[in-house]
Amino acid sequence: MPNYADSHRDLDSYVSARVPVICVRTIEQQRALRLVRATATQPRRSNMPFWIYTRATGLRDLRSNTPVMDDRSLTGAMEFAAAQFTSRPNATLVLVEPDDLDADTPLTRHIAELARLADTNMGSIVLITDSPVWSGLQRLGMSLTLDLPDADEMYATLSGFLGDHRGHIPIAWTEQDIRRAAEFLVGVTEGEAVNLMATVAAKGSVEEGDVLRLAASKDRIFSDLSGLTRVPLHASDHAVGGLTNLRDWLGRRNLLMQADLRSTDLRPPRGVLLVGVPGCGKSLSAKAVAAQWQLPLYRLDMGSIHGKYLGESEGRFREALETADRVAPCVLWIDEIEKGLAGAGDSTGVPQRIIGQFLFWLQESRSRTFVVATANDVRGLPPELLRKGRFDELFFVDLPDARDREEIIGIYYRRYLKAEPDPAQLARLVDLSEGFAGSDIEAALHDVGAEVYLAGGIGNLRPAFVEDTFANTVPLSRNNPEQIEEIRAWGRDRAVPAGRAAPTPGRPSTTRRIVFLDD
Incomplete structure (x- = not known):
């Protein structure tokens, strides 16, 4: 990506070579004008005339900013330049944001004729624009792009x-x-x-x-972000129960996210892929990361990028990733990523091309965009996405154990019942919630909170109401045990446990563990 110094060097060489048409593409008009003035005011060019035309000021001398003529029209400026190109060598005309440069129009043909006239006497026309330039005009000279500041x-x-x-x-x-x-x-x-x-x-x-x-x-x-949706964060998004390993790992990644890495070969953290049992905190983790790191959270909706025309989906996806780079530092949440990248049996090739774009971006982007991708159906994930080095780490989010359930129950008890749970009752709820996901616990305590509100206070409910609500809740692990066990069997040996993992009795553990080096 060329920076200001590279663009200055290129422009200086084009002006020295007396290229007839020099196109400077940029969205920063003032910065481009500073670049042109720095080139024009070099002592070795003191005898070379430079004029600049803008719609607001008309034609003026670039160095002294004095008006050249009363006529402020573009036509008048071009007629003046034509006379100068004919009568004197090494003259340069700078045109700022002329209209309709992107098509074959009378204006672009007029500028092309003026450029050919300038070429006969070593003159140049510099076009500063943020729009594409008609190929018939662009081929008469050279182009450079002034990118955003590095x-x-x-x-x-x-x-x-x-x-x-x-x-x-x-x-x-x-x-x-x-x-x-x-x-x-x-x-x-x-x-x-x-x-x-x-x-x-x-x-x-x-x-x-x-x-x-x-x-x-x-x-x-930024507004109207293509393919991205800004997710508002609330105070409750800070609280995540369980997932001890994941939370410790994210805390260390936050240090890298904020660090000045210019003197190292390290790149900012790329992100994490969370797979596992539905309802166990994968999506909540994306919100918690953004809330705790004090960064904006954007959700990339894989469904919204798909279009009906050839190449439309790939273009939308590329634009969304480019936008994520621009709004960085941020957290980019890709929920249920397997639904957007699943390519098995697709004859169009679109999923495969999107996967290729995404993997290339993960590998090459150096922006501080931290990706939190979640997946429920691990069988739908393309294998190339799971290779070490794509994401910084692959975590498996399992059903919470007793200690994690105790923490999760405490969080939602305080949120919905506005009280601290009694230790004895808390112990009974932990036993009753065996096999519950975090979302099951939240749903049960939300129902209790609703009843507390309707009853006018927790003191008006039966003492056993909370336990009865838990006992009558049927978690997903009981509704669909085969699917849940299949997901858990996959995650035990293929990913780092997001929570505290204990090896299965009677078999050695082959699960990867995080190793933290001493500071």
Whole structure:
């Protein structure tokens, strides 16, 4: 991805070579103008005339910004340039955002004729635009794309902003904080970055915690995200019961997510694939990660990307991944990923091409987009997705054990009954919930909470009502034991346990374990 320095070098060489048409593609007009001015104001070009035309200001001298003529029309500017190209060598005309450059129109043909005239006397036309350029015009010269600022350029922008405000407001950011903020803001324009920083500074100080708040507020500048849905987070999303191994692993990954990795060969964490029993906390984990890491959460709906035309699904999926890169840092939640990537028996080849796109993105993207993908039907997962190195880790989410059920019951008891469970009652509920998934426990206590509300308080219910509700709840593990056991048998030997795993009596454990190195 060419940065500002690379684009400056390319533009300088094109101007030196007197290329007749130079197309500068960018969405950042002011940054592109700064690039052109830096090229034009070099001492060795002091005798070369440069003019610039915009709809708002008409034709002006690029260096002095003085008007050249009263006529502010594009036609008048092109007639003036035609006369100059004929009478003097090495003249350059810069046109900013002319209309209708993407098609064969009278305007594009007029510019092409003007470029041929400029070529006879070593003249050049520079087009600054964010739209494609008609091939008949583009083939007369060279093109360059000014991409969004990289981390180094963003660091310079933030440093300049903070330097202007030092002495006026308290600034607690260290050099490392500025570096982290710069990496978080990769994917926005220079102007958007300045606006975000100005919003932070408007409260009268720049504090250490503003680094994460800056990252979380970055997504507010994006709207109509293709294929992505912003998921609102609530206070309850912080609470996840059980899944001890997974939670410990995520805590360490958060340190890498925030770290400055420029001096290493490490890349930011890519993500985690959660497979296992339905209702045991896979989807809740995606919300918990975003809530605890203070990052925005986006859900990629695999069903919404599929189109009826050839190549439409692949295009939508590619656009969604590119958008995820732009809104990074963020958590990207892909729920039931097997339904979107299952390709067995599909004669169109679309699932296979989407799998290829996704695997390439997982391998090559360097944005701080942390993927939390969940799957219930492990048999539908393509085998290439399970290879080590695609995701950072593959976790199996099993039915919670007694200790995990005790923690989960405590969480939902406090949420729905607004009280602490009695220890003796809690022990009975743990026994009654054998074989329950986390969602079964939540459903049972939600029903209890509803009855407590209708009865006017927990004291108005029978003492055994809570136990009776648990006893009358039939979990999925009893409704469909064959399917659940098949899922559990697959996960025991193929994935890291998300919770505390005990080896099966009478057989050695072949399950992978996480090894944490001492700090």
